[in-house]
Amino acid sequence: MSDTTTHEVSPTHTVDGHVLPAPGDWAIDPGHTDVAFIGRHFMVTKVRGRFTDVTGTVVIAPDINDSRVEVSINMGSVESGNVDRDAHIKSTELFDVEQFPxxxxxxxxxxxxxxxxxxHGDLTIHGVTRPVPLAVTFEGHVRDPWGGERAIFSAKTKVNREDFGITWNVALEAGGLLVSKDIQIEIDFETVLNGA
Structure with a gap:
């Protein structure tokens, strides 16, 4: 009599005492992913925006340092909580989403x-590619009500928007600029194990 027992593959594994996602392809869930950017207005007030259309894959390798990440952001999906500001952000003065979608x-x-x-990776915005380091944290694993295995991550970095050719600004009479050059990027994203 043959043994027909199947062994479920674990969605996590332990490396040096730390629970991490198991090797495999983890697809980013656009509905539960937030890519936010934070700049300063008048050099003081924080202005926040986010992208609502983000896709990609995190490929976890057996040796996690061999893993890779690939993400695509629809720049036209930007939202900042103000319709007029969104239109300006999408315009040729800033993101120019028609030419660089x-x-x-x-x-x-x-x-x-x-x-x-x-x-570490190559970030391409506005048709310009620059190396950018992302500080990434694995926040945990959950099984959703439909049997999907989810790994949750957060990440952050800071970029100078002028490095990407986004240079529009207005000089202030008292000194400084209307919009900060340095932009903080904060990311929270859920991934789903393909084939789970």
């Missing part, structure tokens, strides 16, 4: 320690 991030190396690390 998509931003991408493609990892080049991963340096992981415990439940976090730095994912």
């Amino acid at each position: 998509t931003a991408t991030f493609r990892s080049t190396t991963v340096d992981w320690r415990g439940t976090g690390g730095v994912v």
